[in-house]
Amino acid sequence: MLKLGTADWLRDALREGALSRAAVARRLDELDGWRNQEGEVCAASARKGLPWLVADLDLPLPPARRRAQRGFPPVRLRCLLEELADVSLRWADTAKLRRHYGDLLATEHLLLRGRALGCRLVYAVRAEGQNVGIDSFVAAPKRLGPRDKHLGGDERTRRPNLPEAPIV
Secondary structure, three states, X not given: OOOOOHHHHHHHHHHHOOOOHHHHHHHHHHHXXXXXXXXXXXXXXXXXXXXXXXXXXXXXXXXXXXXXXXXXXXXXXXXXHHHOOOOEEEEOOOHHHHHHHHHHHHHHOOOOOOOOXXXXXXXXXXXXXXXXXXXXXXXXXOOOHHXXXXXXXXXXXXXXXXXXXXXX
């Protein structure tokens, strides 16, 4: 649920059409104070939730923009992983590495989709000094019907076990 005034801002921003989805999401975060456990803005969650937030406004979302791909050359392995020397994982612990690994994933993934939204860890699989793969681990959603039904419990007993963050 948006705070009073935020829905009006969203309606005006969509009518003007000057902002990207990412910019709209960041501003929504600022207006409503959405933060994760570390106190950081939850722009990814807001971008994911934008279609539901604007469903009743009868206005189109800004078009999704794809980041320009930098065209990293693919590494083609002709051996088993166990035959490689010096295999390691490197955590994407800087913005530059996250972009680099995201570009690799976007150019080489079979589904050719953008990155996963929300909290995630990304690692490069390295062998002999070059990236040969990417591993990405994404946080589980707060609500997932079949899983929640299997685990049992109701909303009242489940909610205290979730971190304090907005559900978008």
